Amino acid sequence: MKITNATGVMDGSGDYEDIRSSLVQMGLLAPAERFTYTNLTGGVSCDVWKVEIGGRDPIVVKRALPKLRVAADWHAPPERSVAEVAWLKLARTMIPDNVPAIVGEDPANNIFAMAYLEPLHHPLWKTELAAGRVEVDFARAVGEKLALVHAGTAWQEDIAKAFDNGMQFHALRLDAYLYHAAARNLDVAPKISTVARGIAKARIALMHGDISPKNILRGPGGPIFLDAETACYGDPVFDLAFCLNHLLLKCVWHPEYRDAYLQSFRALRDGYMAFATWERKDGIQARTARLLAILLLARVDGKSPVEYLTDPRDTDFVRQAAKNFIKSGTEDLELIASAWEAGLGSLVTR
Numbered sequence: 001m002k003i004t005n006a007t008g009v010m011d012g013s014g015d016y017e018d019i020r021s022s023l024v025q026m027g028l029l030a031p032a033e034r035f036t037y038t039n040l041t042g043g044v045s046c047d048v049w050k051v052e053i054g055g056r057d058p059i060v061v062k063r064a065l066p067k068l069r070v071a072a073d074w075h076a077p078p079e080r081s082v083a084e085v086a087w088l089k090l091a092r093t094m095i096p097d098n099v100p101a102i103v104g105e106d107p108a109n110n111i112f113a114m115a116y117l118e119p120l121h122h123p124l125w126k127t128e129l130a131a132g133r134v135e136v137d138f139a140r141a142v143g144e145k146l147a148l149v150h151a152g153t154a155w156q157e158d159i160a161k162a163f164d165n166g167m168q169f170h171a172l173r174l175d176a177y178l179y180h181a182a183a184r185n186l187d188v189a190p191k192i193s194t195v196a197r198g199i200a201k202a203r204i205a206l207m208h209g210d211i212s213p214k215n216i217l218r219g220p221g222g223p224i225f226l227d228a229e230t231a232c233y234g235d236p237v238f239d240l241a242f243c244l245n246h247l248l249l250k251c252v253w254h255p256e257y258r259d260a261y262l263q264s265f266r267a268l269r270d271g272y273m274a275f276a277t278w279e280r281k282d283g284i285q286a287r288t289a290r291l292l293a294i295l296l297l298a299r300v301d302g303k304s305p306v307e308y309l310t311d312p313r314d315t316d317f318v319r320q321a322a323k324n325f326i327k328s329g330t331e332d333l334e335l336i337a338s339a340w341e342a343g344l345g346s347l348v349t350r
Helices: 015-025 080-094 126-128 136-153 159-163 166-184 187-201 235-255 256-274 279-299 312-328 333-348
Strands: 038-040 044-054 057-065 104-108 109-114 203-208 216-219 222-225 232-233
Touching: 015 044, 015 104, 015 109, 038 126, 038 256, 057 080, 057 312, 080 104, 080 109, 080 136, 080 166, 109 222, 126 216, 126 235, 136 222, 136 235, 136 256, 159 232, 166 187, 166 216, 166 232, 166 279, 166 333, 187 279, 187 312, 235 279, 235 312, 256 279, 256 333, 279 312, 279 333, 312 333
Parallel strands: none
Antiparallel strands: 038 044, 044 057, 057 109, 104 109, 203 232, 216 222
16 A cells, blocks of 8 residues: 655655646646545556545546556557446446446546545455355345346447447457457367357447456445446446356355355346346346356456466366356356356365
8 A cells, every 4th residue: 555645745656646637637636735645456457546635535546557467468448448437427327326426537648536435334345255245135236236237228329339349348358358268278269259259249238348246346225336447338248247257256266155156146147137128038148158158268268367266176177167168058047057066066075
């Protein structure tokens, strides 16, 4: 953690001047005004700071990075910050209690500011899950709120044009996850490529693109969605599959909470399906299941493997199960959950 000194200046740091310039540009800071800032965990794709100005409420300032902090050579357009702001603003019109407010924008520098949410009352869902504090009804609410955004944006040409971010989505998701995993698993590469091409061509609803427990806060009134920098108009099942994937992977990470994770998997699925009104539910489930199988593989063989699966036996289990699902063309989410549960039994007793 880094905090500026009493004068609001950090020696040898370029961050302070970058933040100051943007705060002034956004009208949040007078030229002679002082502020302090603290580095927050921004993940691999951005810098994030908590900024305090006088006696005002703290805010969060976020800057997208052109090169992501991973071992692989992974670049993405920093202009994705504009897409993130647009998603947060639009989603807030549909689920106002589940999205933080934007308080300033500096698109020329790929920076924006939003409301700061106190961690004590807004813990990260990933942290809660890892600690075994698993609330199944919360998972259901994640599915419900996500589906409301998809339903509210489905088949709308104006929103499709506003979020025509295919290049960003390809760099951050299709190439980094699907195609990278395909290149390392040639036996299933043709099936992966088919699904990837279908996602690239789809124009159904607005995707967030990174619906993960690390990007969702457990607020007093339900889930709070963050980090929408991969927002793009496309196939909404990407969001559903992306989140369900993490609940399955956490069964491997913390097998002692397996039953609760699987209950959350099913609750999130059911909550989502209850509000999925834009097309037939069997089509949604089939595409979600096919993609989920690929995303399982991508989180061990993609450009951004999950950091918490470090035992080769765990990654081998995920890889083999995922490839079995891909090869069989499974289109039923319950079949995937049941098979995953059965496989975990042998993993725990190895």
